[in-house]
Amino acid sequence: MSEQHTYRVIVRGTWDGLTDEARARLLAEAADHGLTSMRFTEDGTLSYEPSPLKHFSMRYVVVSDAADGEEMAGAIAEDRAETALGGLGYGFGELRSTVTDLDTMKVNRKSAARSTRR
Numbered sequence: 847m848s849e850q851h852t853y854r855v856i857v858r859g860t861w862d863g864l865t866d867e868a869r870a871r872l873l874a875e876a877a878d879h880g881l882t883s884m885r886f887t888e889d890g891t892l893s894y895e896p897s898p899l900k901h902f903s904m905r906y907v908v909v910s911d912a913a914d915g916e917e918m919a920g921a922i923a924e925d926r927a928e929t930a931l932g933g934l935g936y937g938f939g940e941l942r943s944t945v946t947d948l949d950t951m952k953v954n955r956k957s958a959a960r961s962t963r964r
Contacts (some may be wrong), residue, residue, distance in 0.1 A: 851912040851949040854886045855923035857943075859905045863937030872899060872936070890926055902938070904930070912922075916945040 864872070876896035885891045886905045894902035906923040906964035931938050 848891060849912040850909050850945050851919075851935045852909045853916065853919035853920055853923075854912070854946045855906045855908055856942050857890075857906065857923050857927040858901065859903075859927070859931075859941045860901050860939045861899060861937065862939040864866075865937070868934075868936050869899065869924075872896070872906065889925070890930060892930075910939045912949070916947055919947075 861872075867929070872894070873896050879893050880895075881893070883891050884893050884903075884905060886907045888907050890904045890906045892902060901939050904923075904927045906926060908919040908922050910919050910922060923942045923945075924943055927941055
């Protein structure tokens, strides 16, 4: 069995070809998709600004084989975003993603001695 890594992926895109109904729904639900909705989940969370209604982002947690790397994690998240947005009837343009491998991310922690010095 291969090693699994956990990735945080931000998929960004631009709304494109929205129907009047889709635009009205996005505007009506905008309060639910602002800064406070930005969470990384397996199903993804959608966030966007209502004015102007132009760009959006979706945040995903992707667990996949470490050997497949960040490129595959980005492709998986983009596929999930396409499926979710298409299922909601939202038109969008080309997607791009930013991937962070949580298993290789270096965390700098201040030591207790350093944090008490002034």
